[in-house]
Amino acid sequence: MAVLAVVSVAGLIVDDRVLVGAPIWAKSLKFSVSFVAYCLTLAWMLQFLTRRRKLGWWAGTVVAVTGAIEMVIITGQVIRGRRSHFNHQTPFDSALYNVMAGTVAVLWLATLILAVLLFRSTIADRASARAVRIGAVLGLAGAGLGFLMTQPTPGQMRGTSDIVGAHSVGVPDGGPSMPLTGWSTTGGDLRIPHFVGMHALQLIPLALMGLVALGARVPRLRDERIRAHLVAVAGAVYAAVLALLTWQALRGQPLVHPDGATLAAAALIAAGAALGSIAALRRPVGGNRAGTPERTRQPVG
Structure with a gap:
């Protein structure tokens, strides 16, 4: 994720494409930085586990793998110039988004397991x-x-939408926004x-x-x-x-x-x-x- 953040910064510098009102590489940069913080924090929290440490290791591994899959899709869609989220414009785009939805659900469940283990651990x-x-x-x-x-938004429910x-x-989406965060x-x-x-x-x-x-x-x-x-x-x-x-x-x-x-x-x-x-x-x-x-x-x- 740290390497991808550097690649995304380079993309912002050399690639002037804009998607949904934002520089196209902004999403991969924000997600990679967020994953760096998220995964490092979970890794730090693993030290507090006093029981079922092997299960905690597996849950952490699942978080890392699912996060990597999601970032591969996001970055691939950036290279293609396509939206990664909410995109059903083509069967391929829809399939990628559905894979992302599945990985996010699995990542959330793995984090839930870690949270349960933390509650059951004895911390002095x-x-x-x-x-x-x-x-x-x-x-x-x-x-x-x-x-x-x-x-779906009210407008999307009233008609047929690829998003x-x-x-x-x-x-x-894509209207006036705050700097950096969008x-x-x-x-x-x-x-x-x-x-x-x-x-x-x-x-x-x-x-x-x-x-x-x-x-x-x-x-x-x-x-x-x-x-x-x-x-x-x-x-x-x-x-x-x-x-x-x-x-x-x-x-x-x-x-x-x-x-x-x-x-x-x-x-x-x-x-x-x-x-x-x-x-x-x-x-x-x-x-x-x-x-x-x-x-x-x-x-x-």
Whole structure:
């Protein structure tokens, strides 16, 4: 995937073709970079498995193989100048898209197996356990949101269309979009919650790493239980933001033009995050229920 990302950058430089309103090599670049982060994070999470490690190895291998198959198809379609997603223009295009749909489903199931194994593993540091498990669950939710894009749009249902499914809601794909991401600025875009959800795999553990680093200056953050409660707050806030972004996209609303209801929901989430963080930080430091001092465990990994 890292090599393919470099190839895609070269493609952006030397190939000026545009497909559905975006440089044709942009999709392979975004997918390859995303897979780099996704697979490296899952590989890192495998170290936490304390049982059924062989099954975890096989699940990780399935993720790698299915991801590779998907990228071969995406890159092949880029070279051909054809759409890879939602494309039923020819029997060959339709067959490729159906293979991609199957590999994505298998990849999601393999990740689900890894998430179940992580929940059944014993991780000494509670904050690390929560970060890994919450990240895995939210990552699965975000990946699952991708299936919403495969549904035919109202316009596609009213007539015969060679394209079945769309990224955008309320507007055609390929319209005005944000730089780099390509997310729609005139309608809803289901790629936004899909992206945010999937990358909870990285962001929740990174939040814990940030708390550990801050512990050098903030003594309260050296307490394992306080870190664990803050990670739980971060997970709850992340889930609420993911739900809000999904709701916003399904209503056909651009990310950059939120209405009053979206802003009110965002304000409630922000208030909940502040209150939850304050409550976590005010918990007593050290000691167990019986009043005996408890040794703080260091985060795993």
